[in-house]
Amino acid sequence: MINNPKTALAIAHDVVACGVAWVLAYLLRFNLDLDHPYFSGAWTTLPWVIPTQAAVFLAFGLYRGIWRYASLPDLKRILLAAAVATMATALVLRLFYVSSVVPRSVFILDPILLVMLMGGSRLAYRLWKERRWVALNALDAQPVLVLGAGDAGASLVKALASSAEWRVVGLLDDDPHKHGRHVHGRPVLGSIEALPRYAARYDVKHAIVALPSASHAVRRRAVEVATRAGLRALTVPSFEDLVSGRVTVSSIRQVELDDLLGRDPVVLDMAGLQHWLTGRTVLVTGAGGSIGAELCRQIARFAPAKLVLLEQSEFALYQMEQEFSQRFERLPTACLIGDVKNRQRVEQILHEHRPDVVFHAAAYKHVPLMEDANAWEAVQNNVLGTLVVAEACRDRGVGKFVFISTDKAVNPVNVMGATKRLAEMVCQALQEGSCPPAARAHTKAATQFVMVRFGNVLGSAGSVIPKFKEQIARGGPVTVTHPEITRYFMSIPEACQLVLQAGLMGKGGEIFVLDMGEPVKIVDLARDLIRLSGFTEDEIKIEFTGLRPGEKLFEEPLADDETTLPTPHPKLRIARARSVDPGWLDELRVWLMSAPVPLSQLRPELSRWVPEYRPNGEEAGSGAVNRALA
Structure with a gap:
C-alpha cells in the first residue's frame, strides 16, 4: 500500500x-x-x-x-x-x-x-x-573565496552549493594550469597571492583554506595571505579526519594555532597497538587531565576489554564519565576517584581490576606554582605518587608501566623538572631491580617500565594558549614573560599517539624522547593568536612581564644525536640516561615519607638526589645518593 x-x-x-x-x-x-x-x-x-x-x-x-x-x-x-x-x-x-x-x-x-x-x-x-x-539562499549568503582548487576545494564547492551561509564566488590556486578553468561552475581566478585583489573585487570578508593534504608551511602561507588582506581565515578539517570519515569537508571551522604549527602526521604501528591493547584492561592515572584524557580517547579506539580512569579531581572525572558514556557507550569503563599517593587505594584498584597496562599521567606540572610554596607537594605527588603506583604495578605483575615525563627533566633548573627526573630514576631503579623475591610467587613476569619525555602541548591545562585566548577576549594586553623565551610545542593528540607508540616499542628501562620539531618563540604564538582572532597588534598589545621563578629562557633540545639514540620510528629516540642502582630506593622512600621538608632544605636535598638539578643556576649537589648513578 x-x-x-x-x-x-x-x-x-x-x-x-x-x-x-x-x-x-x-x-x-x-x-x-x-x-x-x-x-x-x-x-x-x-x-x-x-x-x-x-x-x-x-x-x-x-x-x-x-x-x-x-x-x-x-x-x-x-x-x-x-x-x-x-x-x-x-x-x-x-x-x-x-x-x-x-x-x-x-x-x-x-x-x-x-x-x-x-x-x-x-x-x-x-x-x-x-x-x-x-x-533563495544566495540572497543572504556571504561571498567567500576558496584557497585551493584540488580535491578538497572541489568537494567544498559542491558541498556549499546549497548552503544558506556561504556563496563561493571563486577559487584561488598556485597551479597555473588550473587558472581560468571552472570547478563545479565556479572559476579558478588566479594564484593565492592574488587574494587581496579578488577579495576587493567581490567584496569578500572570508577565505576558506581547502588544503588539508598540503604541508603546514603552505597552509600557513595561505592563512597569512588572508590575514594580511584583512580577511577572516577559515579552514576545512585535516586530511586524516577526512579520510577517517569522522567529519566531512563542509565542516568548516576557524583556523587554530595547531594549523599554523602543523607537523607531519604521526605514523603508528596500528597492527601492533591493536595486538597490545585490544581485549586488555588498561589503567590511566590522571585521566581527567589534558594528557590523561586524550590518552583515554586514543586507547578507546583500540577496544580494550576495560578502561579504568583514575583521577583525584571529582569534577574532571565527572566530565570524563559523561563524555565516555556518550562517545564510547559500548566500552566497559570504571571511573575511580583516588590519590596516587594512597598506597592502599592504589593496591585495591589494581587487585580489583587487574590491569595489563598502566599509563601514569598524574602529576603536578605548573613550573612557577610548584617552585616555592608548593614544592614539597610537587615532590610528594610527582615522586612518591610514581613510586607508589609503580611498586604496586610491579607487585601485581602488571605487564607494562608507561610513565609520562617532561622535557624539563633534562638538566632541570626548577623543582617540577627535578621531581620528574627523580620519578624517572624511580622507574629506572625498579626496572633494574625487577620484581622482588616476595612478589615472584604471584607475578607472571617482570613489569616493563617505559618512560616518555616531551615538551609543551598546545591547549593543555595551564599552558599559555588558553591564557592568551582569555586575555584577547578581554581586550588585552597579552602578557609574555620575555621577548626571547622559546619552547617546543606539539598537539595533545600527537603527543598521546607517540606515547602509545613508545609504550608499544619499549622493552623496559628506556627513556623515550619525542621529536618536538623546531622551537617556537612564545611572542610569535601570541602574535599568531591575535591575528587569528581578527585583531592587530595595535588593537591588542603585547606586554613583557619578566621570567617567573624556575623558568628557563630556552628549553634544551630533547632529541639531538649527541644525547639520544635512534629507534625504528622517526619521531622517537631513546635518551642516553645514567643507569640507576636500585639499592637507594629504600633511602628515598624514607625521605619521601618524612615530615614536610622546609623550602630552604628542599632544593639542596633535591640536588643530592638529582645531581643534574641546578636550582637558579647553582652547581649540582653531591652526596651519598651519587652512588646510585653510574
Whole structure:
C-alpha cells in the first residue's frame, strides 16, 4: 500500500515512461512510419509491457529514494532495472504466446529510452529544486573565496552549493594550469597571492583554506595571505579526519594555532597497538587531565576489554564519565576517584581490576606554582605518587608501566623538572631491580617500565594558549614573560599517539624522547593568536612581564644525536640516561615519607638526589645518593 502521494506520482510517471519508451522504440525502428504494418504491434503488446516493467521497478526499489537528492547510485539502479525490465518483457511475451512480432531492435532501443526518460526526469527535477534553493539562499549568503582548487576545494564547492551561509564566488590556486578553468561552475581566478585583489573585487570578508593534504608551511602561507588582506581565515578539517570519515569537508571551522604549527602526521604501528591493547584492561592515572584524557580517547579506539580512569579531581572525572558514556557507550569503563599517593587505594584498584597496562599521567606540572610554596607537594605527588603506583604495578605483575615525563627533566633548573627526573630514576631503579623475591610467587613476569619525555602541548591545562585566548577576549594586553623565551610545542593528540607508540616499542628501562620539531618563540604564538582572532597588534598589545621563578629562557633540545639514540620510528629516540642502582630506593622512600621538608632544605636535598638539578643556576649537589648513578 502506497501512503505517500509523491511516491504514487513517481510510480505513475514511470508507468507513463514505460509506455512512451515502448512506442518510441517502435517509431525509431520504423523511421516514424505510423502506417507500417508492424507498428500496430506496439499497441497490442503494450498491456503486457507496462505491468511487467512496473513490477520490475518496484522490485528494484526505485521509489525509496527522494528525487531531489537523486545521484549516481540512483542512475545505476535505473540502468540495471531497465535492462532487467526489458529482458522480463521479452520473457513474458514469449511465455504467453503474444501473437505480435516484436523486432529485436525494439528490445535494444527500449532500455535506452527508459533510462533517458526516467533518469532525465529525476535529474531535471533535482536541478530545478537546487537552482531554486540556491537562488533563495544566495540572497543572504556571504561571498567567500576558496584557497585551493584540488580535491578538497572541489568537494567544498559542491558541498556549499546549497548552503544558506556561504556563496563561493571563486577559487584561488598556485597551479597555473588550473587558472581560468571552472570547478563545479565556479572559476579558478588566479594564484593565492592574488587574494587581496579578488577579495576587493567581490567584496569578500572570508577565505576558506581547502588544503588539508598540503604541508603546514603552505597552509600557513595561505592563512597569512588572508590575514594580511584583512580577511577572516577559515579552514576545512585535516586530511586524516577526512579520510577517517569522522567529519566531512563542509565542516568548516576557524583556523587554530595547531594549523599554523602543523607537523607531519604521526605514523603508528596500528597492527601492533591493536595486538597490545585490544581485549586488555588498561589503567590511566590522571585521566581527567589534558594528557590523561586524550590518552583515554586514543586507547578507546583500540577496544580494550576495560578502561579504568583514575583521577583525584571529582569534577574532571565527572566530565570524563559523561563524555565516555556518550562517545564510547559500548566500552566497559570504571571511573575511580583516588590519590596516587594512597598506597592502599592504589593496591585495591589494581587487585580489583587487574590491569595489563598502566599509563601514569598524574602529576603536578605548573613550573612557577610548584617552585616555592608548593614544592614539597610537587615532590610528594610527582615522586612518591610514581613510586607508589609503580611498586604496586610491579607487585601485581602488571605487564607494562608507561610513565609520562617532561622535557624539563633534562638538566632541570626548577623543582617540577627535578621531581620528574627523580620519578624517572624511580622507574629506572625498579626496572633494574625487577620484581622482588616476595612478589615472584604471584607475578607472571617482570613489569616493563617505559618512560616518555616531551615538551609543551598546545591547549593543555595551564599552558599559555588558553591564557592568551582569555586575555584577547578581554581586550588585552597579552602578557609574555620575555621577548626571547622559546619552547617546543606539539598537539595533545600527537603527543598521546607517540606515547602509545613508545609504550608499544619499549622493552623496559628506556627513556623515550619525542621529536618536538623546531622551537617556537612564545611572542610569535601570541602574535599568531591575535591575528587569528581578527585583531592587530595595535588593537591588542603585547606586554613583557619578566621570567617567573624556575623558568628557563630556552628549553634544551630533547632529541639531538649527541644525547639520544635512534629507534625504528622517526619521531622517537631513546635518551642516553645514567643507569640507576636500585639499592637507594629504600633511602628515598624514607625521605619521601618524612615530615614536610622546609623550602630552604628542599632544593639542596633535591640536588643530592638529582645531581643534574641546578636550582637558579647553582652547581649540582653531591652526596651519598651519587652512588646510585653510574
